[in-house]
Amino acid sequence: MSVSSSRKITLILGAELEKLVTLPLVWLTLMGTFILNLVLAAAFTSVGLQGAAGTQSILKIGLASMEYLQAGFIILGILATCSEYTGGQIRTTLTTIPWRGFQLSAKHLALAIVTIPMAFIIAASGVLYACIMMRDTALVIEIDAMIKTLVGATGYLTLTTLLSAAIGVLLRRTTPALVVLLGHYFIVSPLLRDFLPSIKNYFPDTAGYYMYMPPSSDEINVLTPIQGTGVSMLWTLIFITVAIVFYRKRDA
Amino acid sequence: MRAFNAELSKLFSLPGIWLAFLIGAFAPAVIAALDGTAQKEKIIAGVSTRLSEVGYIGLCLGVQGVIILGVLAVSSEYLTERSDSGGGNQITTSLTVVSSRFHFLLAKASAVTVISILLSIVAILTTVTATNLILGEYAPAFEASRLIGAVCYWIFTALLAFGITVLTKNGVIPLTVLMINSSVVTISYLLTKVTKLAFYLPDKAGSDMFMFTSDSFHTPFTGGLIMFAWVAVLFIVAAIVFHRRDVTS
Numbered sequence: 232m233s234v235s236s237s238r239k240i241t242l243i244l245g246a247e248l249e250k251l252v253t254l255p256l257v258w259l260t261l262m263g264t265f266i267l268n269l270v271l272a273a274a275f276t277s278v279g280l281q282g283a284a285g286t287q288s289i290l291k292i293g294l295a296s297m298e299y300l301q302a303g304f305i306i307l308g309i310l311a312t313c314s315e316y317t318g319g320q321i322r323t324t325l326t327t328i329p330w331r332g333f334q335l336s337a338k339h340l341a342l343a344i345v346t347i348p349m350a351f352i353i354a355a356s357g358v359l360y361a362c363i364m365m366r367d368t369a370l371v372i373e374i375d376a377m378i379k380t381l382v383g384a385t386g387y388l389t390l391t392t393l394l395s396a397a398i399g400v401l402l403r404r405t406t407p408a409l410v411v412l413l414g415h416y417f418i419v420s421p422l423l424r425d426f427l428p429s430i431k432n433y434f435p436d437t438a439g440y441y442m443y444m445p446p447s448s449d450e451i452n453v454l455t456p457i458q459g460t461g462v463s464m465l466w467t468l469i470f471i472t473v474a475i476v477f478y479r480k481r482d483a
Numbered sequence: 484m485r486a487f488n489a490e491l492s493k494l495f496s497l498p499g500i501w502l503a504f505l506i507g508a509f510a511p512a513v514i515a516a517l518d519g520t521a522q523k524e525k526i527i528a529g530v531s532t533r534l535s536e537v538g539y540i541g542l543c544l545g546v547q548g549v550i551i552l553g554v555l556a557v558s559s560e561y562l563t564e565r566s567d568s569g570g571g572n573q574i575t576t577s578l579t580v581v582s583s584r585f586h587f588l589l590a591k592a593s594a595v596t597v598i599s600i601l602l603s604i605v606a607i608l609t610t611v612t613a614t615n616l617i618l619g620e621y622a623p624a625f626e627a628s629r630l631i632g633a634v635c636y637w638i639f640t641a642l643l644a645f646g647i648t649v650l651t652k653n654g655v656i657p658l659t660v661l662m663i664n665s666s667v668v669t670i671s672y673l674l675t676k677v678t679k680l681a682f683y684l685p686d687k688a689g690s691d692m693f694m695f696t697s698d699s700f701h702t703p704f705t706g707g708l709i710m711f712a713w714v715a716v717l718f719i720v721a722a723i724v725f726h727r728r729d730v731t732s
Contacts, residue, residue, distance in 0.1 A: 256653075256655070263656075271670070271673070274673055274674060274676075274677050275673070277677050278673070278676045278677060281676075299663060299670065302659055302663055306655060306659060310655075317562070317563065318563055404498070404499065405654070405655060406499045406502075406551070406554075406555060406558070406654055406658065407499055407502055409655060409658055409659065410499075410502055410506070410547070410551055410658070410662070413658070413659060413662045413663065414506070414547060414662070417662060417663055417666035418510075418514075418544065418547065418662075418665075418666050421666065422514060422517055422544075425521065426517045426518075426520065426521050
């Protein structure tokens, strides 16, 4: 069958999107993340309300749950790629789409298409909750600062998801991929932040942190949002490239 | 006893188990070493406020190994095999061979317990060695009672992971929840700021068995008792659910 290459790409992308959308665990994960985020936002807000009133930044409290929120998106990324390997779906996929590089790029693109709106909604819900609850006590915030922060948060979550998907392709098993990523994001990285402050800014998560954290005077923001985005994106691109190289070379 | 041996052999041949052993044996030592390096100057000057935590912090944060162990022990049974090798579940075979579900669960839990005890002893050895190497003569003495508390904490954590996975059948959720909750900034810790009830959560109560910090809420013994109660309740629930559930549903 001969189809033009632009049509081919659309078809591959459509197939990848459909596979992703029909994966039941994807929706369960997203819903779970959404609910967990609201619970955490409530907890952080109530802690914030107990603290010195009027001095807290709504954005900071609304985004405090980001630290935990990223776990949901890590799972999402891993699920998207590792689900191919449980039960041998990968062979069907590669039989119908024998262009491995194309196929994996389309998968990442499809994942980004699903993730971006979801990440925005989930990040915004936390900030919105903090906004409503702290209306009386906190300082007024400008709307464009809020949008800038939310875009940063969405970008960070999307990059994290894509990075996790690439790691999932490399390791091909859900549990090791999950352990490696969660271990890095939740245990290794917070420890390194304390013990090796000189290189901490160049890890994907700490660099990504500057993408959404509003600059404040009492902390030293070493990276600007643009620099943070650059470092984070570089990591993601490197991992995706490595994943594609391995994916093309390796026996499925 | 034969079921127990079979469970041990199954656990040792799991594809992901090397990760559990590796992390369980060395993560606590690495964390303790990093913490020791960061604290060294303060300890030598005698102004450290966290002297009682040195070393133990590794054992508190390094429980990921046994979490993976507990989760993998159950989730591997429910993994659907590839369609070209039959597409079956291991659990069907296991329950055909050991037909009493209660015995099956008991044998598996015992296997997990035994491996966690061994793993925690290895972890304590590496952690104590690492602390002594870094701090030399300033290293605090490790008391046996607190080390036993740490071993109990590891066993209970492994069994919690085991019990939750029996209920969910899928490893992703318990692994995520427990790993995040054993990290540096735990959700339980956040909740303690909101309500005092959070001190009764299993990980918060359990860590009081050997972490003597300023925000300890329970005595070591009651902490252990509370965590044990969580494990016991979870096991009863898991046993009932497992007993009544259709195997592959």
